[in-house]
Amino acid sequence: MITRIYRYFKEGMETKMKITYILPAIGKKPGKKYIGTWKMEPLTMAVLKALTPREIETEFFDDRIELINYETQTDLVCITVETYTAKRSYGIAKRFRERGIPVVLGGYHVTLCPEEAQEYCDSVIVGNGETVWKEMLDDAQQGRLKPVYQGGIGEYDVTPDKSIFEGKKYLPVSLVETGRGCCHSCEFCSISKFYCSRYYCRDHKLIAEDIRRSEHKYTFLVDDNLVANRENAMGIFREIEPFKIKWAGQGTLSMARDEELLKAMKKSGCEIILIGFESLNKENLKQMNKSFNYALGERDELVKRIHDAGIGIYATFVFGYDNDDERTVEEAVAFAKKHNFYTAAFNHLLPFPNTPLYHRLKQDDRLLYDKWWLQEDYNYGELAFRPKQLSPEKLSQLCHDARKEFASPKTVLSRGFASLGRTSPLLWGLFWGMNLRLGEEVDQKMNVPIGENLDELPK
Ligand code: B12
Numbered sequence: 340m341i342t343r344i345y346r347y348f349k350e351g352m353e354t355k356m357k358i359t360y361i362l363p364a365i366g367k368k369p370g371k372k373y374i375g376t377w378k379m380e381p382l383t384m385a386v387l388k389a390l391t392p393r394e395i396e397t398e399f400f401d402d403r404i405e406l407i408n409y410e411t412q413t414d415l416v417c418i419t420v421e422t423y424t425a426k427r428s429y430g431i432a433k434r435f436r437e438r439g440i441p442v443v444l445g446g447y448h449v450t451l452c453p454e455e456a457q458e459y460c461d462s463v464i465v466g467n468g469e470t471v472w473k474e475m476l477d478d479a480q481q482g483r484l485k486p487v488y489q490g491g492i493g494e495y496d497v498t499p500d501k502s503i504f505e506g507k508k509y510l511p512v513s514l515v516e517t518g519r520g521c522c523h524s525c526e527f528c529s530i531s532k533f534y535c536s537r538y539y540c541r542d543h544k545l546i547a548e549d550i551r552r553s554e555h556k557y558t559f560l561v562d563d564n565l566v567a568n569r570e571n572a573m574g575i576f577r578e579i580e581p582f583k584i585k586w587a588g589q590g591t592l593s594m595a596r597d598e599e600l601l602k603a604m605k606k607s608g609c610e611i612i613l614i615g616f617e618s619l620n621k622e623n624l625k626q627m628n629k630s631f632n633y634a635l636g637e638r639d640e641l642v643k644r645i646h647d648a649g650i651g652i653y654a655t656f657v658f659g660y661d662n663d664d665e666r667t668v669e670e671a672v673a674f675a676k677k678h679n680f681y682t683a684a685f686n687h688l689l690p691f692p693n694t695p696l697y698h699r700l701k702q703d704d705r706l707l708y709d710k711w712w713l714q715e716d717y718n719y720g721e722l723a724f725r726p727k728q729l730s731p732e733k734l735s736q737l738c739h740d741a742r743k744e745f746a747s748p749k750t751v752l753s754r755g756f757a758s759l760g761r762t763s764p765l766l767w768g769l770f771w772g773m774n775l776r777l778g779e780e781v782d783q784k785m786n787v788p789i790g791e792n793l794d795e796l797p798k
Pocket residue numbers: 363364365376377378379380381382383386387417418419420421422423424443444445446447448451464466467468469495514516519520528529530561562563686691692
């Protein structure tokens with residue numbers, strides 16, 4: 340690094356500084372493929388690329404789809420870290436640092452526990468990169484990286500530079516950011532912790548510009564709660580309507596009470612909306628600080644309204660709250676089947692670092708590991724705490740069985756036919772591709788180690 344930087348100053352423009360961006364995968368069984376997740380274009384990298392001055396050379400390794408070249412000639416490695424990828428990220432960082440190449444870490448996990456991340460790199464960026472990226476690059480060029488850069492949250496007026504994805508094969512879906520954060524404070528949620536329970540709107544002109552530049556007609560609107568601010572949401576729908584795209588996004592059940600909003604969503608191209616139902620149990624919702632889901636009224640009616648508006652639902656449920664037992668899991672599966680949701684997720688609760696849930700379980704001495712994300716023998720799909728009414732193993736099995744049941748050929752057929760007419764023909768086609776592979780994926784992912792042991796080098 341010192342040599343390259345020295346040359347950079349001596350030879351000026353002839354020797355460019357080079358940055359290597361890395362998106363780590365979650366993990367794999369020895370000799371097997373990495374845990375399969377939807378291979379969407381990672382917007383984070385396109386934002387960091389857009390923030391980087393043109394005279395700096397860049398390269399990008401997406402660990403989910405290609406091998407990382409650990410021998411690459413580079414001056415700085417920047418890794419985005421999620422909790423699930425923390426262990427592997429630290430292993431990758433170690434490998435580059437052994438060659439004397441400085442490593443900067445950022446992202447959700449780093450922001451939630453910067454002290455831990457600092458142990459494995461030269462510098463951490465806390466919060467959003469936008470406000471501190473240039474300062475960090477200047478410092479890196481002069482070989483005096485600070486241990487911590489405190490980024491802001493909510494300042495994001497950048498148009499992502501997707502040239503960084505060139506040559507990589509992603510799903511034919513464009514990711515367009517519409518908002519960051521969420522106005523709610525669900526106990527388990529990393530987003531509400533990261534954004535301090537606030538929602539930050541994005542400039543509608545920038546949203547439109549991103550769509551104009553999009554390669555695909557199918558768009559995923561990246562937003563933790565698209566309907567957090569009604570007026571803003573209506574503005575977005577008006578802005579994007581002329582582009583005639585088809586989109587999927589995330590929002591809360593509250594949208595079902597607002598017919599005008601649903602109409603505007605559909606008119607702007609909404610096909611599928613992800614809604615966190617989480618639990619059908621009133622006490623559980625109260626404990627997770629999501630009582631608003633219960634207070635909204637009759638759930639069956641709310642679901643019907645969304646479906647009647649011509650919008651499919653991706654429903655998510657979480658199990659492990661104190662009132663959960665075998666029955667509550669069965670009820671959720673029955674509810675999901677009754678409504679023929681486009682798709683659904685049945686996840687076990689996971690204490691993400693520094694969330695109120697994590698602190699509560701720690702205080703009650705119910706955590707199985709202090710840091711499951713770094714634990715040597717922790718595998719995907721396993722519980723990391725002791726639920727009140729079920730053993731950790733039993734709950735993990737129940738979630739697995741719920742996924743299998745929902746993905747069984749009979750259920751898929753019934754849901755597929757119910758979706759006919761609800762979504763566009765292409766999304767209906769996608770339904771089969773996605774749902775018929777779901778059952779297989781459930782088994783593939785179960786019990787896969789996340790990351791490698793920290794003393795082993797990543798391969
Ligand atoms: C789209 C999405 C997905 C997509 C694809 C993601 C992808 N990487 O391609 C899919 C559907 C596949 C997915 C899957 C999962 N996801 Co996801 N996903 C998202 C979502 C909605 C948007 C991500 C995004 O593009 N953001 C926009 C970019 C611009 O923002 P950003 O990443 O925050 O980056 C900024 C800063 O964080 C910072 N930054 C980030 N990295 C770095 C690195 C450096 C070096 C620097 C300097 C700065 C920096 O600067 C950036 C610019 O400001 C987020 C929620 C969200 N709003 O971000 C959840 C989120 C990232 N997902 C999450 C989870 C848990 C998952 C799953 C594990 C779910 C599951 N149970 O299977 C899987 C597996 C993920 C994996 N790693 O393989 C969690 C992560 C929580 C955590 N503590 O780690 C999030 C935050 C959702 C949540 N509600 O908690 N996901």
